[in-house]
Amino acid sequence: MDNITNPLFNGELGIVALESCRELGEKINYHIREKRDEDKSYLIKSENIRFSNGEGKIKLEESIRGKDVYILCDVGNYSIEYKMFGFMNHMGPDEHFQDIKRTISAIRGKAERITVIMPLLYASRQHRRKGRESLDCAMALQELERLGVHEIITFDAHDPNVQNAITLTSFENLYPTYDIVKTFIKDEEDLEIDKNKMIVISPDTGAMDRAIYYSSVLGVDVGLFYKRRDHSRVVNGKNPIVEHEYMGRDVEGCDVLIVDDMIASGESVFDIALELKKRNAKNVYVAATFAFFTEGIEKFERFYREGIIKRVYSTNLTYIPPHVKEAEWFKEVDMSFFIAMVVNKLNYNKSISSYLDATRVIEELLSNK
Structure with a gap:
């Protein structure tokens, strides 16, 4: 017509x-x-x-x-x-x-x-x-x-x-969930999506619904890191995090996918990745809709070289610098x-x-x- x-x-x-x-x-x-x-x-x-x-x-x-x-x-x-x-x-x-x-x-x-x-x-x-x-x-x-x-x-x-x-x-x-999952399982050829070999982690209580959805469609368990903050002071517009406390099953030997809506400085991701590695997690992946890298990428590169983070997945829905797109630890999800x-x-x-x-x-x- x-x-x-x-x-x-x-x-x-x-x-x-x-x-x-x-x-x-x-x-x-x-x-x-x-x-x-x-x-x-x-x-x-x-x-x-x-x-x-x-x-x-x-x-x-x-x-x-x-x-x-x-x-x-x-x-x-x-x-x-x-x-x-x-x-x-x-x-x-x-x-x-x-x-x-x-x-x-x-x-x-x-x-x-x-x-x-x-x-x-x-x-x-x-x-x-x-x-x-x-x-x-x-x-x-x-x-x-x-x-x-x-x-x-x-x-x-x-x-x-x-x-x-x-x-x-x-x-x-x-939501970019499908495109992130598609890119994730396509690029990580050795990844085994199995309840006993993989777990989805929420970095805080606010991202829990997102993590539950990812875990449900992938058929794996979900865990949560609770941000305990110091509410007596404010640093850079927010209450500083005192400690990340983990709630969930054992992650030893498991591939872990941390999911969130955005990565700003990345400090929460770094803290959680370190805690997961202390618990002998196998590979730590990060998936976020938006990646800002407000404090640069040097720490991401160091954590990648040291084997703490395996890969970061994020969309092209907001600006990503060319040098980040070319990094081995970063994968762009085209929306x-x-x-x-x-x-x-x-x-x-x-x-x-x-x-x-x-x-x-x-x-x-x-x-x-």
């Missing part, structure tokens, strides 16, 4: 991949073209202009009238620089989020629909209020709703309940195909419920292993 006469068609597809998400946007565009067997590009050219005092603007270089527009932005991409008052400045999350709003402003209500894809949800760790502090994530979502955004898509939100801040805008929180299929479905106003639960496809994957 011709798209124009299809009542389920949301309009001609247009993808605005902001500078922070250009590489991922090009891959998504490629997969959609392959899926639809079309030569045309769905990418809408945009220009991010910066003035010498740091102010900026977004300029769209082609018409978006009547299009179903998807704005891609990686708010965690710290690699983008611009000159301000004569020195080079790195873009932070606040500036990236501002560029999303600038793009919506440049569209000027001419699009049929606007969907914002923020793989890393802006201000997701400031999702709830404790005392006299800001509520950044909720305010940002409400701002997008007021600007006319029809749908917001993100991955592995720190707390999905933040969507309760918006009542009229669709909020989809997706471009997954996002492309979601965008393709939504453009035709079809359900994406099959992408919300990866249990069946993971079971099929494991049965064919």
Whole structure:
């Protein structure tokens, strides 16, 4: 059926991949073209202009009238620089989020629909209020709703309940579980997924649901490290960890998979990996949706050389430096195909419920292993 006469068609597809998400946007565009067997590009050219005092603007270089527009932005991409008052400045999350709003402003209500894809949800760790502090994530979502955004898509939100801040805008929180598991079992050829030879570990109580899901689909046991913190003081914005206490079965001789939503400095991972090695764990693997490496990768490299960590798996949903991608201890999980299929479905106003639960496809994957 011709798209124009299809009542389920949301309009001609247009993808605005902001500078922070250009590489991922090009891959998504490629997969959609392959899926639809079309030569045309769905990418809408945009220009991010910066003035010498740091102010900026977004300029769209082609018409978006009547299009179903998807704005891609990686708010965690710290690699983008611009000159301000004569020195080079790195873009932070606040500036990236501002560029999303600038793009919506440049569209000027001419699009049929606007969907914002923020793989890393802006201000997701400031999702709830404790005392006299800001509520950044909720305010940002409400701002997008007021600007006319029809749908917001993100991955592995720190707390999905933040969507309760918006009542009229669709909020989809997706997970990369299938792609991580697929890459993990494909690359680790010697891995034995067996209840007696492998265990999934949660690094803290907050990640327990994630660990339980991984362990359930893999058919192995789950363990937990409890972070005992010193609540009498605050260091770098948080209560320092005094000790990691383990709850779970014996890990001696087992391959261990630590799963979490993000790796920041990596200190929790390091502490847990050391504790597991003290308990004679065989290989320690780490899987995270987002890897920031906020304090560099030197310790990851040392732990890899010393045999404490075997591999770190993380997605390309946020910026990963090239030298990390090339490291022996790191494996990138490409999510471009997954996002492309979601965008393709939504453009035709079809359900994406099959992408919300990866249990069946993971079971099929494991049965064919």
